[in-house]
Amino acid sequence: MAAALAASLPAPSAAPVVAAPTFAQIPSSMNHLVDVEIEIPVTSVQLDGMVISKIVKHGRGGSAGGACGLLVGLDLDGTLAVSNSFPLPNRAFDDDEKASKSTTRYQASMLRSLKEIQADDSVVGFYQAISLGAFYTQTLLETHAVHQERLRHGGIVVVHDVSPSATGKATFRAFRLSKAFMELYKKSNFTTTGLMGTSLTFSSILEELPVTIRTNPLLSSFLGVMSQSDDTTESSGSALCPNFNSLNLSTAGTTKSLERIIDSLDAYRNEENNLAYISRTIAREKVKVDAALQKRKDENATRVAQGMNPLPEDDVARMFKVPPEPSRLESLVLLGQIDAYAKGLEETAGTSLVKMYAAKASSAV
Structure with a gap:
């Protein structure tokens, strides 16, 4: 039955040959714009x-x-x-x-x-x-x-x-x-x-x-209107409210910067103490490992002289747990914080000192 049905079907026609597409060569200067990868x-x-x-x-x-x-x-x-x-x-x-x-x-x-x-x-x-x-x-x-x-x-x-x-x-x-x-x-x-x-x-x-x-143009227009003077406004001829921050004689920013620097220095000192303690622990364990290895080598030399097989040295290091070397990323981060606070203090301290001397000079008049 299957053979009869297959014989009754029309013979498959040859597939048409499709010509390969041709592409124009892309200039080398445009490769970085075309290749998205x-x-x-x-x-x-x-x-x-x-x-x-x-x-x-x-x-x-x-x-x-x-x-x-x-x-x-x-x-x-x-x-x-x-x-x-x-x-x-x-x-x-x-x-x-x-x-x-x-x-x-x-x-x-x-x-x-x-x-x-x-x-x-x-x-x-x-x-x-x-x-x-x-x-x-x-x-x-x-x-x-x-x-x-x-x-x-x-x-x-x-x-x-x-x-x-x-x-x-x-x-x-x-x-x-x-x-x-x-x-x-x-x-x-x-x-x-x-x-x-x-x-x-x-x-x-x-x-x-x-x-x-x-x-965008809408935001630019808004900022332009806000910065234009307007005689109908009550705030000294400007659409923006007056800003008297430059007359503020408070030194809170300088004080806060100093407090942050002190805290960062304390944290850095504690981190360095922890790293030093771990380094001393690693050094002590390495001394123990070296002493055990030397003892095993001396023992093997004696065994070889007596005609016996030497003992393996690999298992000596496994008897001791040497801590891994600690990461110093936290120290780098704390140094970055101290540097940033110091730069901020350098900017604010100059302005604060000028305000303090100006206030002192004006009060003496």
């Missing part, structure tokens, strides 16, 4: 005006250490254009596993919502609000390393210092981790030998990228 390093960061306003609002509303969020945008031929951002919930009081799962669900929900409204939903990095210029923390570096490993062109971190914002000076800086740090991070080799091999210091952990701000 090519590795184009990020050389600059462009922040949208809406992103700036969102970060400033989030930094003012919450604590400096807990105000962080994700940045979304596109990589445009080496320029990372950040078009939107959204804050992440602060789960500092929850346990780590529960907080991580909750943050992951919230992040996925926000990205799905952005995709539904056909907005940019590609994560390009995250932002972090800081205080007094210090942003070196081990948590920030580890989070940044995870982003830089998983994102295609490597993620960035935008830090916003909330302290100058009170005086009307908003600061935004963009960073990415250096290749030397990523090399040691992948190997988890922040030991003395690893740091000396890559010449890594606290100042070379991060690489700063230039930041530009992009404003």
